[in-house]
Amino acid sequence: MIAPLSEFGSLGPLGVLVSGFAIGVAFGACLERSGLGNARKLMGQFDLTDLAVFKVMFSAIVTAMLGLFWLSRLGILDLSHVYLPDTFLLPQLAGGAVFGVGFALAGLCPGTSCVAAATGRGDGVAVMLGMLAGVLATGALLPAIQRFYMSTSRGALTLPRLLGIPEGIVILVVVGVALTAFGFTARVERRAASVR
Amino acid sequence: MKMLMPKRLLAAVAAVLALLAAATGSSRRVPEAMIDAKQLAGEIQREDDHVTALELAQWIRDRKPGLRVLDVRTDSEFAAFHVPSAERMPLESLVTLRPAAGETLVIYSEGGTHAAQGWVLLRSRGHEHVYFLRGGLLDWMDDVMSPTVQSTSDSASAHVASLSRYFGGVPRVGVAPSAPAAHATATRDTATAAAAVARLRRRGC
Numbered sequence A: 001m002i003a004p005l006s007e008f009g010s011l012g013p014l015g016v017l018v019s020g021f022a023i024g025v026a027f028g029a030c031l032e033r034s035g036l037g038n039a040r041k042l043m044g045q046f047d048l049t050d051l052a053v054f055k056v057m058f059s060a061i062v063t064a065m066l067g068l069f070w071l072s073r074l075g076i077l078d079l080s081h082v083y084l085p086d087t088f089l090l091p092q093l094a095g096g097a098v099f100g101v102g103f104a105l106a107g108l109c110p111g112t113s114c115v116a117a118a119t120g121r122g123d124g125v126a127v128m129l130g131m132l133a134g135v136l137a138t139g140a141l142l143p144a145i146q147r148f149y150m151s152t153s154r155g156a157l158t159l160p161r162l163l164g165i166p167e168g169i170v171i172l173v174v175v176g177v178a179l180t181a182f183g184f185t186a187r188v189e190r191r192a193a194s195v196r
Numbered sequence B: 001m002k003m004l005m006p007k008r009l010l011a012a013v014a015a016v017l018a019l020l021a022a023a024t025g026s027s028r029r030v031p032e033a034m035i036d037a038k039q040l041a042g043e044i045q046r047e048d049d050h051v052t053a054l055e056l057a058q059w060i061r062d063r064k065p066g067l068r069v070l071d072v073r074t075d076s077e078f079a080a081f082h083v084p085s086a087e088r089m090p091l092e093s094l095v096t097l098r099p100a101a102g103e104t105l106v107i108y109s110e111g112g113t114h115a116a117q118g119w120v121l122l123r124s125r126g127h128e129h130v131y132f133l134r135g136g137l138l139d140w141m142d143d144v145m146s147p148t149v150q151s152t153s154d155s156a157s158a159h160v161a162s163l164s165r166y167f168g169g170v171p172r173v174g175v176a177p178s179a180p181a182a183h184a185t186a187t188r189d190t191a192t193a194a195a196a197v198a199r200l201r202r203r204g205c
Helices: A012-033 A039-043 A052-073 A089-106 A110-118 A122-149 A159-163 A167-195 B006-024 B037-045 B053-061 B075-080 B113-124 B136-145 B155-166 B180-185 B188-201
Strands: A153-155 B067-071 B086-088 B104-108 B130-133
Touching (some): A052 A167, A052 B006, A167 B006, B037 B113, B053 B155, B104 B113, B136 B155
Parallel strands (some): B067 B086, B067 B104
C-alpha cells in the first residue's frame, strides 16, 4: 500500500498543497475544455438538447470508480484511508433541492461557476459570489439549524453495503448503465440537432 | 475493418474492467474479517469459547483426533516449559493460520488473556472449533501438574490424579497448593517447571 500518498506521508505537507492545487487546476481546465463554463451549454442539460454535463460527470464517476477499485485490488491504494462522507438523509435531500433550484436558476454549479468566472464571464462571478454568501449564511445560521443539519444520520453509506451485494456487481451495473446512457444521449442529441 | 474510435475504445476498456471487477467481487485483497458480534457474545456467555486445563489434559491423553495445541508465548517461555504436544504459534502467525478441516485448535498463553484475544481473531476469520485454555498455563500448573484432590478413593479425584500423573504431575491430597509440605513431595522436574511459571504469574497475560 503506497496510496493515498497524502495519508502515507510520501508527499509531505507542502506536497499535499502543491498536488491539491495541480489537481484543482486540471479539474478546472477539463471542465472548461468540456464547455462547462458556459451556462447555455449547461442549460441544454435541462431541455435535453446538450447532455455534456451528464456525460462529463458520469464518465468521471466511472473512471474514478474503476480506478479506485482496481488500485485497491492491486494493493496500491488503501481504501480505508479514503474519506467517505457520512449520509444525513433529510438534510442532504433538502440541500440537494436547494442546489438543484440554484443550478437551474443560475445555469452554473459551484465548480462550473469558478470556471466561468476564471474565463471572465460575469454570470460566473455573480454565481461564485452568491455561493460564497450562501456558505457564510449557512455557517452563521448553523447553531439554529444544527439539529436538522445532524438529523437522520446513516453513517458512511455505500451502495454495496446498503444493498448487501459485492462491489464488483455494483460497478458492473453502474458502468453498464453509463455506457447505455452514453449511447442513448448520443441519439437524443442527434435528434435535438436535427429538430433545430 | 473500421478502426475503433477513441470513444468506443474507452467504452470497451471500461466495460472490460467492469466485467473483471464483477468477477473479482471485492476491492479487498484479504477477505474482510466478519465479526458476528452477537454470535461470539453468545458463545462467550455460554462458555463455549474455552476449555479448562483438565479438559485439555483429557483431550491430549485421549489423543483427540485433529487436536492442535498452540502456545502464543515467546520462544524462551516456550523453551522453559510448555504443555506437552503444543506447538509455538505467535499471535501474528495465528491470524494467518488456516486450520485444516476437522482440526480443533486450543490456544493458550500465560494467564489466558492473549489466548482469548487470539480466539476472537480466529473466530472472526470464520474458523470454528477454536478454544482457549481458561486461566492459561497458570491453571495448567495448578490443576494438572499439582492438583489438590479431596481423597484418593472417590472416582472424580482418582480421575484427576491419574490425569495429573500422566503428565508427570504430583497430585496432593487435601493439602493447600501453597503449603510447604506440597513442595517437599513434588519431584524436581515439576518444581522447576512450577518455578518457571511462578515467575510468569507476576506478569500475567
